[in-house]
Amino acid sequence: MERYFKRRFASTTSSSDNVGSSSSRDVDSSKESELQDILANLIADPGLRPQMLDYDPNIRDEWFDEFDWLEYSISKDAAFCLYCYLFKSNFRIGQGCSDAFKEMGFRNWKKKDKIRQHVGPVGSVHNQSRQYCVDLMNQKQHIQTALIKQSEQARIDYRICLTASLDCVRFLLRQGLPFRGHDESDTSSNKGNYLELLQFLADHDEKVKAVVLENAPGNLKLIAPTIQKDLVNACATETIKKIIKDMDGAFFSLLVDESRDVSVKEQMAVVFRYVDKSGDVIERFVGIQHVRDTTSNSLKEAIDILFAREELSISMLRGQGYDGASNMKALVAVAKGNPDIATFFTSCNSLVNIVGASCKRRDILRDQLQKDVTEALEKDIFPTGRGLNQETCLKRPGDTHWNSHYGTLLSIISMFKSVVKVLKFIIEDGSTDNLGEANRSLREIQSFEFVFHLFFMRSILGATNDLSQALQRKDQDIENAMTLVKVCKDQLQHMRENAFEALLDQVSSSCAKHDILVPNMDDAYVAQWRSHRRAPIITHLHHYRVDIFIQIIEWQLAELNHRFSEVNTELLLCLTCLSLDDSFIAFDKQKLLRFAEFYPQDFNSRDLLALEDQLEIYITHMRTMTDFSQLKGIGSLARKIVEKGLHRTYNYVYLLLRLALTLPVATASVERAFSAMNIVKGPLRNRMGDQWLSDSLLVYIEKDVFACIDNETIMLRFQNMKTRRGQL
Template identity: 50%
Template sequence: MFKNLKYTSSDIQKDLVRACAIETIGAITKDIEGTFFFLLVDRSCDSSTKEKMAVVLRYVNKERKVIKRFLGVQHVSSTTSSLLEETIERLFASTNLSMSKLREQGYDGASNMKGEQNGLKANILNKYPQAFYVHCFAHQLQLALVAVAKGIEGVAIFFNNASILVNIIGSSCKRRDAFREKQLEQIKKALDIGDLETGRGLNQEISLMHPCDTRWNSHYGIIVSIIVMFEAVVVVLEWIKDDTNQDNFGEVSKLFHDIQTFDFVFHLFFMRFILEITNELSQTLQKKDQDIVNAMALVEVCKQRLQSLRDDDFGDLLDDVQKFCQEHDIVVPNMEDLRFVPGKSRRKALRLINFHYYHMDLYFQVLDTQLKELNDSFNEVNTELLLCMACLSPVNNFAYFDKAKSVRLAQLYSQDFDCMDLMNLPIQLDNYIHDMKMHSEFSSLR
């Protein structure tokens, strides 16, 4: 009898999946048991192009371990903030989870999610004021860099050309081998004339790795590689262009011409400056064991460096670009000559001198956009909240402990600390830190 039970019916399989989901969610809610939690939400389309919303909870369990649990996927007919909020509350009601225990929210950078007036973040904050919104800082930096690349035409064209360049040279073993040979010839030539030093670990082979769009600062590596190996890149592109058997002659010819222009070199060095400044911050924000105080300090350093770059360094950038162009026989335009900037029609095309275009319309515009995005992403509320939390870290014998910031953290969660609690807290914190530092077992905590 039981040999015929195959459980292949779609209805039976859905019932089994539903039963497993109910048991799993029950185990998660039992593990939480009334503790505070962090809500993570993201949306996506499935293979049938239906909108789905994934819900994840993060909390500290009874063993004091940070746990992240996938709660489920909910179908949504649209992605308006009000509908997303209703779907979340309906899901919580079905799992016996209380929204009053929600203490933080984490979503992507879309306007319907993080909007200050009508976003999902704002809607939940209006009902639950302690549910602060904290966006992944590494993702915020990513979005800030992408905003520049996607929002400014010249920068978008530059990164597109850089990506095509990597694809063309790396599309076959034959081309990669030719590139290595030219690179080796370039290194030997530089060694012969004394432009390079010899030694262990020096003059290693550099490859043109494809940048990762989900880690925008990975473009920094490709930009540096193009600058260092520019001569080899040009030679290999010319060899590919002259190959009668290749089938993308038009694309290669255009790229061969484009990378040997002042415009390309200007963007190359300009983007290197920006990504060089943000690279250390990007690496720090991606660390699993993140030093929040150091990360916040790097955010401010990054903003100040970009502001300094905007105010003082255009002349140095222009000198570097012109020097590079002269070394590689690239025509340098006269900065006082007129440049036609295309408009909606040729009649409406703007007539600007080259200096004005590169300085005002490109240099200032990119840096102003970058600074605005960084200031919007790393705002004062998020920064204060995280710096206050960091003061509770036991690292280096509680080196970051700060009583005033701990009190401020309690004030931010006013529903969890009444007036009497706030009055007693300073004395309790003095006793706490004195007690902790008396015990040697806490001195080596990580």
């Protein structure tokens, strides 16, 4: 080898310096000595020599430093030219254009001059190919860059224009406002919120005015519908990436529900529940997915797409909640399974709509209510004081706010007399508008059946109101939920056994007050929707006590028992052992170990032994610390442990807390997303595409996360979405 390749010295200058070869450089003495030893002991027979790959990388580099374009093939034991391989086909056959370095490979190691001959002079095919490669690697020489090459001032103007457009998008997304207008032409006086807001910014900022709308280049106005959607998508993408980053690989639960939007498309909403680094329970909306149907396969496919898109691992999933499947649903929906109760709630909705259908009727209701209150105060019926007897109106129930039905019933009871007078006024007024509905509503509410259902459902929803409100909280934990479930069960059972007579007396008293006929409880009762001949003969007492009172209460208890079954209850009761009340009086090591056994992926046999030892130290430590004595709930316990840095000391105990807090209790957060969907996609925006709806809804709901993302991050995302956009 020494005979063919002469060693280079610091003073030697390669003839290929100006054609891309490496410049001469000093060789370290130790490295030079090692190379000399190798050359001295090199086997003469090329077939018996070690492969190039067997040598130290530094030695291999020495052999190829002089010609930086050489590539060595182990399989063929030959050298190739990288530049010619890439770009030789662009030139005609000419000087230094042998195929040896491109296709067959160069193996004639005796003739090193052949390598320099391949390089050739400055204009050779090899050197032109090399220049092509250099230009390709130079971003400033790239053809796309050349096509949109701009001056420095043009870059500044484009950044100002993009920033102004993004500010408009931020404002509209946070408010849930529409972007587009019916007429976005230059002569229109109502171009839509996006263009109007951009014009507003231009009118109040000279720098913005100089670079947007008519002053912007024709291809960089950033006002096209596709640009608006890309900006919204960039905002949504960065928002969800920040949510995933905040999760930081934590365990999470999946909350899923489906609902139809205004264009009658089934939308599946997804919420993640997890515990963040501070120990706080977080529920984040991550988007909606249009599904053709609500079968398990369709939902699974949609969830798989979401997990794949966000690069989430199913192994971190620790709980799932699907409305009507594994979680609590609104207890009022359970009661609506009875046809009489379902009819009652329909009548309540109709009553609220009729009385509140116009400003005139609302004013009449307020005036009448004021007269009734004044009369009651004169008779000392109502108590007086600051904040009492305020002006109010009938409360409208909402499906996504479970306790709103309870508020509706309370308002009807407190304003019953005034509501009756308003309905009578509508009938006496003789207007054809809602006349029939007003007459029907008046007959319904002035019946014993309506009043009984009114006071009965008020008692039922009053008993379950605290539970319904607690389940709709984002920071709800299992411990508090189990306590409320137990209290609710006990209260309902007590009502079933002891409260019917008291309820009947209360209903009869209210009917007498409002001149409503009370039927004889021993008379025969036949439902209006049943045949009088074929209907079984039952008394009013049997109907109201058995068919209504007992049946509805048993359904409520069955719903609670089903959602918190014996197996689930065992799991959840184990968690109550983490309670802080009365100096951790509920602490039970065996139950906590049983809870850990439900998660074999997180607690193997060795971890269970370590947990058992750690629990002894943990409870002793906790009972000696005054900082933990005033805490309420395991949620506050988790936050305090992180605050004190004890989550690293008691890592297994903290893992139990995280798993407990991650478990979902209700899908209320998903239902709130559907309320927001009615704002983002309303009757005037019913043609929104699925992707635009999902992006807009994500940013609107998680606006606190979106507010933490700077413009630069979103603009870079927007720039990378498509090529040939202005350069920042």
